[in-house]
Amino acid sequence: MPGPSTDPGLALLTGPSVPDILDAALTPAGGTLLGWTLRDVDHRPGDRTTASYDARVAWADGEREETFAATVSGSRPSGGLVVTDGDRYVQVWRFPFDPELPGLAAACFPSSVGDLLRGLGLSPDGVQLRVVSYRPRKRAVVEVVTSRHRLFVKVLRPRQVRDVDSRHRVLTAAGVPVPRTLGWSDDGIIVLAPLRGTPLRVALESGATALRDPGELVATLDRLPPEVAGLPRRAPWSAHASHYAGVIAAASPSLGPRVRSLAATVSSGLDAYDEGDEPTYGDFYDAQLFVEHGAISGLLDIDTIGPGRRSDDLGCLLAHLSVLATGPFAAAAGARAALTEWLPLLSRQADPAELRLRAAGVTLSLATGPYRAQDPDWERATADRVGLAERWLDAAAAGGKGAAENALMRLS
Structure with missing residues (x-):
């Protein structure tokens, strides 16, 4: 331990x-x-x-x-x-008086949310609020339900909100199925319409892959407009391997040498690739994808869109699926089915070794999750995810072939 x-x-x-x-x-x-x-x-x-x-x-x-x-x-x-x-x-x-989220308090009381709705020309009758998520100092999401409407109030740091609103509008204009923005305020509030469908993670709980055609994953990314590549660059999750190794080592010092070695291998491997200038989503994974009738119906949380490499997005998806597939999650069986079916297709969309290398880096970032969320037995869960990142790294070294790949796919 x-x-x-x-x-x-x-x-x-x-x-x-x-x-x-x-x-x-x-x-x-x-x-x-x-x-x-x-x-x-x-x-x-x-x-x-x-x-x-x-x-x-x-x-x-x-x-x-x-x-x-x-x-x-x-x-x-x-x-x-x-x-x-x-x-x-x-x-x-x-809570909700977060000093870096000055709009949060207004999003958490029916009277102030009623004023917000009236300002948008919406009826505030019967306002009911539910805090969906809260990351201190970073962001929060509050679901708002009235007798006539359902929408979401997203609270950000004030300096971010205008840019996020603009990104929503660019994608909506391009026909990308993202939440439609209804307006924003200087204190960091942006009001969003709901998406159609069900989060892919929830759909995977059926034990099936939830998509009729996995090619929709690639087609959805293809819909990102060229303007996305002109936005400010944000380094992908895999590029922060050394940072996440430091986080894990601080929480679990006995894992320190192991994760620092893993991070160094990921970082040196990524040095062989340029940053890329393709339009990318930046955080492409199961909880951000909505599905309906076996097709992708929406993309959530588009704050991270910008220039990058297609392998960044695909590696992010694979890493999240592998964590779901190997953990105590209701979606584990569906994630295993999806990983088995989708990996061959996605390996044809990017260099197989690079794809697995980026999946290793993202998996290392996800190894910080059990401690951050204070899950029961987080020590074991952290070590298991570190081991999973190592399996992705072995598969990358083998170019997605042979015994290392077979070991990766024997998920249980």
């Missing part, structure tokens, strides 16, 4: 100091901490670490479950409550 982390920032936000950090936010507000559990960890070695918590709090009017988050860094952040020991700064806040 991996030993405890030696990273001081990570240890501060996940260890015995957590009650003191939460008390610093609760005491001035009149709350008393009754208990807490770690909910999510985003560790960036050499930069800053963010953690979120589910807390039981006693207030003057009763006890409630609350979500808190905290960030530790070497420089003083702006906004919110900040405490320091002279060397490190800890910023702590209660």
Whole structure:
């Protein structure tokens, strides 16, 4: 079993100091901490670490479950409550008052969401809200249902929202099935119409591949308009192998030598390829693809589109499928079927060795997920995903042929 982390920032936000950090936010507000559990960890070695918590709090009017988050860094952040020991700064806040997502609070209360809907010319009658996702400091999505409408409020850092709205409009104009944008605000809110169909990950839970023709995967990417290649470049997941190796090593020091060696092999292998100038999606995988009647009906979360290589997108999809196929997921059987059926087709769309090399890099990035989400037995799950990345790397070295490829495909 991996030993405890030696990273001081990570240890501060996940260890015995957590009650003191939460008390610093609760005491001035009149709350008393009754208990807490770690909910999510985003560790960036050499930069800053963010953690979120589910807390039981006693207030003057009763006890409630609350979500808190905290960030530790070497420089003083702006906004919110900040405490320091002279060397490190800890910023702590209660959801939805995220200092880097100023639009989040307005997206989480029926009265302010009603005002937002009226501003769009929509009826606010019977507003009901559901927080779909929340990544502290980064983004959140809130589902809004009224007596007449269903839509999604996406909350971003304010400097990002105009650009994301523009990307949605470019893709919609090109006929790419993405959520239609209904408007945005300076505080980081963008309002989106829902997609048709079901997420591919959910569809895979049937045990089947969910697509009549896997060629639709490639055809969907072919629909990305040329303007996408002119957007600012974002490095693909596989290009950050060294960063993710550092994250894994900080959480599980015993895996450090293994993941750093793996990352070095991925990085040196990618040096043989240029950055590419094809229109790419940037985060092409099962949870982002919607399907209906056996066909792809939509693409979600288009923030990452830009220039790159087709192998980036296809390798991302394969990596996610392999993690699904080898983990304790309801979609595991469907993911195994999809991987078996789709890998030969996708291997004809890119250099087979490069495709598997990029899948190895993305799988390494996904190995940080069990710890970040604080899954039960995350140590074993992390090691299993590292092993899966190594299998992709072996298959890349073999050019997608022979015993290494056969070992990769024996997923269970």
